Amino acid sequence: MSLEIKDVEKLYKIVSTDTVIHALNGIDISLPAGKTLGIVGESGCGKSTLARLVTGLETPNRGGITWKGSPIHDVNKGSFSTKKSVVQLVFQDPYSSLNPRQRIGDAISEIITVHNLVAKNMVETRVSELLSLVGLADDLKNRYPHQLSGGQRQRVSIARALAAEPNLLVLDEPVSALDVSVRAEVMNLLLDLRAKLGLTYIFISHDLAMIRYISDLVAVMYLGKIVEFGSWEQVINDPQHPYTQALIQAMPDHTVIGNPESLAKTLEGEVPDPVNLPTGCAFHLRCVKATPACAVAAQTLREISSNHLVACMEA
Amino acid sequence: MKNKEIKTKGAIHYYLQSTSGVVGAVLVLIMVIVSICSIFGITPYDPVEQHIDNILQGPSAHFWFGTDDFGRDVFSRTLEGMRRSLTVSITAVSLATILGVTFGVLAGYAGKWFDQLVTRVSDVFFAFPAILLALAIVASLGNAWYDTALAIGVVYTPIFIRVARGPVLTVKEMDYIKISRVLGFSSFRILRKHIFPNVFAPIVVQIALSLSWAILTESGLSFLGLGTQPPTPSLGLMVSDAQPLAAFAWWTLVFPSLFITIVVVGLNLVGDGLRDALDPARRSS
Numbered sequence: 001m002s003l004e005i006k007d008v009e010k011l012y013k014i015v016s017t018d019t020v021i022h023a024l025n026g027i028d029i030s031l032p033a034g035k036t037l038g039i040v041g042e043s044g045c046g047k048s049t050l051a052r053l054v055t056g057l058e059t060p061n062r063g064g065i066t067w068k069g070s071p072i073h074d075v076n077k078g079s080f081s082t083k084k085s086v087v088q089l090v091f092q093d094p095y096s097s098l099n100p101r102q103r104i105g106d107a108i109s110e111i112i113t114v115h116n117l118v119a120k121n122m123v124e125t126r127v128s129e130l131l132s133l134v135g136l137a138d139d140l141k142n143r144y145p146h147q148l149s150g151g152q153r154q155r156v157s158i159a160r161a162l163a164a165e166p167n168l169l170v171l172d173e174p175v176s177a178l179d180v181s182v183r184a185e186v187m188n189l190l191l192d193l194r195a196k197l198g199l200t201y202i203f204i205s206h207d208l209a210m211i212r213y214i215s216d217l218v219a220v221m222y223l224g225k226i227v228e229f230g231s232w233e234q235v236i237n238d239p240q241h242p243y244t245q246a247l248i249q250a251m252p253d254h255t256v257i258g259n260p261e262s263l264a265k266t267l268e269g270e271v272p273d274p275v276n277l278p279t280g281c282a283f284h285l286r287c288v289k290a291t292p293a294c295a296v297a298a299q300t301l302r303e304i305s306s307n308h309l310v311a312c313m314e315a
Numbered sequence: 316m317k318n319k320e321i322k323t324k325g326a327i328h329y330y331l332q333s334t335s336g337v338v339g340a341v342l343v344l345i346m347v348i349v350s351i352c353s354i355f356g357i358t359p360y361d362p363v364e365q366h367i368d369n370i371l372q373g374p375s376a377h378f379w380f381g382t383d384d385f386g387r388d389v390f391s392r393t394l395e396g397m398r399r400s401l402t403v404s405i406t407a408v409s410l411a412t413i414l415g416v417t418f419g420v421l422a423g424y425a426g427k428w429f430d431q432l433v434t435r436v437s438d439v440f441f442a443f444p445a446i447l448l449a450l451a452i453v454a455s456l457g458n459a460w461y462d463t464a465l466a467i468g469v470v471y472t473p474i475f476i477r478v479a480r481g482p483v484l485t486v487k488e489m490d491y492i493k494i495s496r497v498l499g500f501s502s503f504r505i506l507r508k509h510i511f512p513n514v515f516a517p518i519v520v521q522i523a524l525s526l527s528w529a530i531l532t533e534s535g536l537s538f539l540g541l542g543t544q545p546p547t548p549s550l551g552l553m554v555s556d557a558q559p560l561a562a563f564a565w566w567t568l569v570f571p572s573l574f575i576t577i578v579v580v581g582l583n584l585v586g587d588g589l590r591d592a593l594d595p596a597r598r599s600s
Contacts, residue, residue, distance in 0.1 A: 055497045089497045097490040101512040110508070111498045157494075164498055 002033035003168060008063035010049055019275045023049040025224040036201040038215030040208060044271050046224040047204045051172045055089045088161035092173035094153035098145040104156050105141030111163045130159040135189060151182035168200045187213055208251055212236050220244045223282040230308035240310040242287045289314045329592040336588015342581030350398035358391035363546045371564045381566035392548040393571050399549045403464045404529035410468030412522055415475020423483025424506060437473035445470045446535050453541045463542050467529050478521045482514035516593035523586035527579040534575055550575050
């Protein structure tokens with residue numbers, strides 16, 4: 001196991017209303033090196049909070065995150081040091097993830113020169129190498145971000161992350177903002193890079209189709225907790241948790257689009273307020289299989305078959 | 316280095332396409348050149364020399380802008396006054412820019428108690444009308460030109476704090492700043508390379524506008540008797556002195572007023588031109 005997330009809890013205190021938001025409520029994940037973990041869930045379930053914790057942008061209130069036994073570098077501490085992180089990050093929005101006043105080549109070479117990753121006279125060569133690695137023409141070096149398309153920008157973001165020579169890449173909805181036609185190209189690029197560089201990915205998405213395409217392991221999150229965890233075959237082909245089942249049913253199926261009788265069944269209601277967590281199972285208010293017991297007993301992940309964990313007493 | 320050259324060239328190129336920018340730059344340039352003349356004494360007469368037998372003469376070949384009630388050459392005095400106004404205004408705005416941008420950027424980036432402190436203090440300064448606060452400072456400091464410059468600089472600092480802090484609050488939430496931190500860049504590098512270039516444009520525009528306001532404030536202070544002291548000329552002081560004469564010697568009032576107007580309008584037009592040249596969204600159209 002290489003990435004170990006142990007019992008991580010993250011709370012946000014809101015001073016003005018004196019309340020606490022429970023963003024993550026005890027997350028345990030073990031991810032072997034070279035594998036891809038897909039994290040799926042609705043807006044507000046804590047996916048992006050988890051991404052910020054794994055990249056060290058924020059620290060958990062409880063629990064710990066380690067890579068090969070050593071804690072993740074906290075970017076807030078020792079921010080004046082030039083220690084690079086083993087974890088790098090690609091964000092969803094290709095428009096806000098590049099500095100509009102920095103040329104593409106400079107954005108990539110900056111990380112190389114700041115951390116002295118290659119000899120000074122090799123920096124240019126390394127930048128060209130990275131650009132070709134992500135499938136971009138070398139002359140883009142001298143362009144500004146606004147001269148690039150969304151897909152090109154996202155490739156630049158990936159090249160910049162790779163310039164830091166990370167082991168683990170956190171991809172926070174990396175294709176959600178892209179045109180559907182460009183999505184497949186970027187997804188294939190990610191698969192290529194994983195094979196070439198032996199990277200480990202955490203791929204965050206609300207799109208199960210993308211998760212299925214790239215993931216070895218899938219974690220389904222609901223209200224700051226993992227409710228189902230297993231290989232993608234187990235989770236997507238044989239979902240056990242009622243929430244996972246609802247998510248899969250909500251996927252539009254191209255064979256039935258236009259046929260109103262087979263419209264996907266959607267989840268009723270809203271995600272509960274993370275300030276006042278429901279008692280018992282967090283999902284019981286929206287669950288079709290809920291019993292009175294669900295409102296009382298909190299559910300923990302249990303293994304229902306080999307490495308397939310579900311947090312539901314009905315499963 | 317090469318990058319910087321291309322970037323600057325780009326901004327100048329767009330600046331020259333804006334009519335108001337070019338007109339403003341020409342007006343300001345003329346004013347700067349004539350005021351430089353007065354530094355080297357290339358004025359027709361000594362600005363404080365009194366031509367007793369030529370009191371209150373209208374504009375003529377000898378005295379282009381006429382003479383005042385002491386027989387002093389209004390043209391020479393106007394040039395000298397312009398130089399003093401520009402000196403005070405440039406010194407004041409430089410001070411306000413350095414202080415305001417430093418505190419504004421740091422407050423916006425650091426947040427928390429430091430931001431609270433800086434914002435509250437500048438709110439207190441904002442609560443006073445600019446001219447009143449400048450008056451109070453000048454009254455307690457003295458009448459030298461650098462006292463006036465210091466007073467105007469202090470009064471304008473909160474404006475620069477606001478202009479710098481606001482965009483920093485927006486920019487620091489951008490994903491590229493978060494990524495810079497994950498990439499392990501120092502706070503200093505993030506401020507210098509990633510935040511400052513993106514908040515730079517409004518500050519430059521603010522400098523151009525503040526220069527023109529500072530000229531008006533300096534004129535106002537001199538007009539009220541607290542800036543430059545006679546017989547040294549200043550545009551504001553000349554307007555003040557000319558008031559009782561205006562009815563029968565219009566030239567003593569009109570020419571210094573005209574110079575104030577030209578330089579203020581010129582600097583405002585420069586501000587407009589810079590705004591257009593530095594804003595990529597306006598450029599692309």
